[in-house]
Amino acid sequence: MELSWLNWLYTAVAWVITQIHSFYSTVLDPNSGLTWALTIISLTICMRILIFPLFLKQMRSSRKMQELAPKVQEIRKRHKNDKQRMNQEVMALYQGAGANPLGGCLPVVAQFPIFISMFTVLRAIAADQAKFGMSQELVDSAKHASIFGAYLPETFWGAPEVSQKIVIGCFVAVSSLTTFLTVRQSVTRSMAQMPDNPMAQQQKILMYISPLFAFFSLNFPLGLIMYWVTTNLWTLGQQHWFYSRHPMPQFDDKGNAIPVEPKPGLIAKLRKSDTSEESAPQAPPEPKIIRQQPQRQSRSKRTGSKKS
Known part of the structure; x- marks a missing residue:
């Protein structure tokens, strides 16, 4: 359903798509699927x-909550029979430390308007409508651009050929897999840091249910599925980078967080190996063996004759 009050956002997204497509069209065929795939990925x-x-902000808030986990457990044990008091003290603890339990929703909320805008723009292209500032030439180009034989505005159920359904189905399967890996990466980290989290079971259920939501994308255009796969891959890499830079906190007997050294990245490992090779003591040179060769005597000395 198109929301008229978001027309300004649809126009902005269509303008960005136009500019990115124009940039790639300077070196590639503007009507090719590769050009349009790069346009969606770049967007x-x-x-x-x-x-x-x-x-x-989300990750820092999550990290603060993990560092406060032992204190939260103390509050839960102390007020296990008074849930209202327990929740009040837990929220007060989070607020005092600057942690926001709803911080994890920020990136999802920020992505949602772009997702709706992409869906609306691609639906306009499929309907052959030059809307939101797009020219008819651009609409025709996007409508006939194909990825492995499947067109960008097509959905799984609307594709006329079996081969096109297979291509879109493969993208949906990749979308489901990347969604599962993204959620699994986050849930595994959370459960490792808070093994006695009362929400652990719900997180596990979410981890295994999340891939099923990707199959709703069977009703989405191929271009929108490509957008979702790209954002999942970006999230996987982004979370891996952050987790490697910020290892899981350790706690002492009093429940205070102990600083943990971050894992070195690939560049740091290469620099470290180069530095270790330079700083390693060089082995002393092997002693040069000099062999004593017998001196060659003159002929007169060898024969015993004297010079005249």
Whole structure:
């Protein structure tokens, strides 16, 4: 359903798509599937870069909550018979430390308008409507651009050929897999840091149910599925980078967090190996063996004759 009050956002997304497509069209065929695939991938990356500060805020808030986990457990044990008092003290603890339990929703909320805008723009292209500032030439180009024989505006149920359904079905399967891996990466980390979390069972259920939501994308255009796969892959890499830079906190007997050294990245490992090779003591040179060769005597000395 198209929301008229979001027309400004649809127009903005269509404008960005137009500019990115024009850039790639300078070196590639503007009507090719490759050009349009790169356009969608670039749009996704630009959007994820813009909301990167929200991701950092989410992760820092999550890390603070994990550091407060022992104190939260104390509060739960102390007020296990008074849930209202327990929740009040837990929220007060989070607020005092600057942790936001709802911080994890920020990147999802920020992505949702872009997702709706992409869906609306692609639906307009499928309907052959030059809307939101798009030219008819651009609409025709996108409508006839194919990825492995499947067209960008097509859905699984609307594709006329079996081969096109197979291509879209493969993208849906990749979308489901990347969704599962993204949720699993986050849930595994959370459960490792808070093994006695009362929400652990619900998190496990969410981890295994989340891939099923990807199959709703059978009703989405192929271009939108490509957008979702790209954002999942970006999230996987982004979370891996953050988790490697911020290892799980350790706690002492009093429940205080102990600083943990971050794992070195690939570049740091290469630099460390180069430095260790340079700083390693060089082995002393092997002593040069000099063999004593007998001196060659003159002929007169060998024969015993004297010079005249």
